[in-house]
Amino acid sequence: MSIAPLVDYLRGQSSQIGDLLAQRYREEIVEYRSLPEGFIDQDVAPTAANNLETMLQALTDDSADPDNNRFDVFRDSAVRRFHQGVPMQALLHAYRLWGHTVWEQVLKAPRATPEARLAAAGKIMQHVDVVSTVVAQAYLEESSGVIQDREILRRDLLEALIAGTAAQRIERLSGKFGLVADAKHAVVIMRHRRLGYAEPSSLRESLRTVRAHLHPDAGQSVLTGVRDEEIVAIYPVQARDHLDTLRQQANAMARESPDYHVGVSRSHLGLASIPTAYLEAQNAVQTAAAGNESRAYIYSDALLDRIVRECTLRNTLIEDTLTPLQQYDTEHDSNLVATLRAYIASAFNLTRASASLVVQPNTVRYRLHRIAELTGHDPFSAEDVILLSLGLRATDQDAGGETISGGATWYLDGPRK
Known part of the structure; x- marks a missing residue:
């Protein structure tokens, strides 16, 4: 052939x-x-x-x-x-x-x-x-x-930014990942609810979830990576509405990842401020562990927790706000504390609060008036509802106790033994 x-x-x-x-x-x-x-x-x-x-x-x-x-x-x-x-x-x-x-x-x-x-x-x-x-x-x-080289560089940059050291390395690597040195950034942390239980496959899947949800405006990059048992993201925030967008995206991320807590820092100017933002996000995660809601916790949540925890009139605050409601609920098998919690969580919206409680709005209104009678603090008054909210937060802290991580209690300025 x-x-x-x-x-x-x-x-x-x-x-x-x-x-x-x-x-x-x-x-x-x-x-x-x-x-x-x-x-x-x-x-x-x-x-x-x-x-x-x-x-x-x-x-x-x-x-x-x-x-x-x-x-x-x-x-x-x-x-x-x-x-x-x-x-x-x-x-x-x-x-x-x-x-x-x-x-x-x-x-x-x-x-x-x-x-x-x-x-x-x-x-x-x-x-x-x-x-x-x-x-x-x-x-x-x-x-x-x-890809391997890029991931090594990504982790190297992330560690340098969190530690606040190696300025030359940060300057050399930040441009490769689209970070602008003089821009504002916030730090987002996602951590497993049970430390020591996060499998590598779960962390990789969670990293993909973070990257799928965190999207700033076009032309801006988010630096993400796994650090121990945390997924850390450094998110550019150039305007107020960008921070609102970040919170919405972080909330969606938390809802999709029920096994993880999500914490978000304030926005800070310059890459040199990343260590501060990282500590804020750490504290927000600790607050998430105590709050146990399927949402992202913002640094302001942690700030309120510290104010309440260190208040010298803490016991007086609880006795003046929540104790009468707890006693009434116990004696009458009622739901005044749950109603107050739903009212505050709904941003003081009667319709949303009633929907979460599966009752009529008039029922919520009646209960709030009853709360005012028992405590002397009117939930429809701005000053009084602040006291009631702080009392509820202090009571939750007592119920949950100090949040411990590796033998250390986390405060806003770092861990203390």
């Missing part, structure tokens, strides 16, 4: 095959079409021509081997595609298209015998399989190296 006529025909059609491939790449592979002008003609097409010549050699040479130097051009092209941002799926799609296109030309060969076409079909299938394996391996090796 002579395969030489078929080989000669395909070599003669090399230019036409190249043009047809370029057209099909543009039509069928979105990622190729979106790359800069000239990319297909100046890079992809020459690689396709090399691919054809390598396959034609394989038709008459059974020594083709994936480790043979003849495949180096395809390894190099796979590395270029990775750095050009072409996904592997698109790269492999291109090689499949190449195989289909060459086979179509084999069928059109005027002097090819059925045996020659059958031999060519086997070689084309084998060649596409071998080259696909070669380029996939090269692509993955390149991507793994780059």
Whole structure:
């Protein structure tokens, strides 16, 4: 069986095959079409021509081997595609298209015998399989190296920012991750509710959740990473509405991750203030552990907790606000404390409070008037509702006790033994 006529025909059609491939790449592979002008003609097409010549050699040479130097051009092209941002799926799609296109030309060969076409079909299938394996391996090796190096740099930068040291390293790396040195940033922490129970797979999934939810305005980057049992994010906040957006996104993140607490710091100017923001987010997480609600806790929550905890009139506050309500609930099997809690949590909205309690708004209104009679503090008065809210917070602290982490109690200025 002579395969030489078929080989000669395909070599003669090399230019036409190249043009047809370029057209099909543009039509069928979105990622190729979106790359800069000239990319297909100046890079992809020459690689396709090399691919054809390598396959034609394989038709008459059974020594083709994936480790043979003849495949180096395809390894190099796979590395270029990775750095050009072409996904592997698109790269492999291109090689499949190449195989289909060459086979179509084999069928059109005027002097090819059925045996020659059958031999060519086997070689084309084998060649596409071998080259696909070669380029996939090269692509993955390149991507793994780059991704690994980038993750190491990301962790290095995150640690330097939290520690507040290595200013030169921070200056060198921050630009690589889109952090602006003189901009405002907030820190977000997501930590497992039970320390020591977060599996690596759970942390990786939670990191993906953080990255899926935290999206500042276009052109701004969020630095995220895993630190011990925490997922930490440094979020750019350039305006007041950006902070509101962050809170909404963090709340959604907390609702989707019921096994984790979420804490958010205030916004601070400059990367040098990240250590302060990190401590604030730590304290917000500790407050989340005590509050136990499915939402993100903001630093102001932790600030109120400290004010209440260190108040010298703390016991007087509780006795003056919550103690009468607790006694009344016990004696009458009522829900005044729960109603006060729902009223405050709903931002003093009777309709939302009644919905959470599954009662009528008039029932909530009646209970609030009863609270005023028992305590002397009117929930409809701004000053009085502040006292009632602080009393409720102080009572919750007593019920939950100090939040302990690794033998240390966390305060706003750090842990104390």
